[in-house]
Amino acid sequence: MKPETLQMWQGIERRIEAELGVGAGWRSLKIIFEECPTGERVPAMATLFRKARNEQIRLHYNDGSNTSELAVEFSVSKRTIRRVVHGDR
Numbered sequence: 001m002k003p004e005t006l007q008m009w010q011g012i013e014r015r016i017e018a019e020l021g022v023g024a025g026w027r028s029l030k031i032i033f034e035e036c037p038t039g040e041r042v043p044a045m046a047t048l049f050r051k052a053r054n055e056q057i058r059l060h061y062n063d064g065s066n067t068s069e070l071a072v073e074f075s076v077s078k079r080t081i082r083r084v085v086h087g088d089r
Contacts, residue, residue: 006047009029012025012029013025013026013028013029013052016028016029023052023056025052026049026052026053026056029049030049053074054084056074057070057074057081057084057085058084058085060073061081061085067081067082067085
């Protein structure tokens with residue numbers, strides 16, 4: 001993804017979060033990407049959302065969710081959850 005394209009989508013994410021709350025930005029953009037695939041942007045979606053996703057995983061984990069629940073909720077492996085929670089990602 002071109003840097004200017006990434007910056008554009010991150011700006012949209014920040015605006016959505018300002019209007020709708022933390023976490024709403026990446027969830028909203030995920031729906032947009034799923035419904036309106038746009039070539040090069042779709043494979044880069046994971047990169048765009050990884051930081052926000054990881055922050056959400058940490059918040060949920062700290063609020064008492066376990067790795068199995070989080071793996072299902074975020075569609076990742078339990079190993080990925082452990083890596084995020086323990087600082088490897």
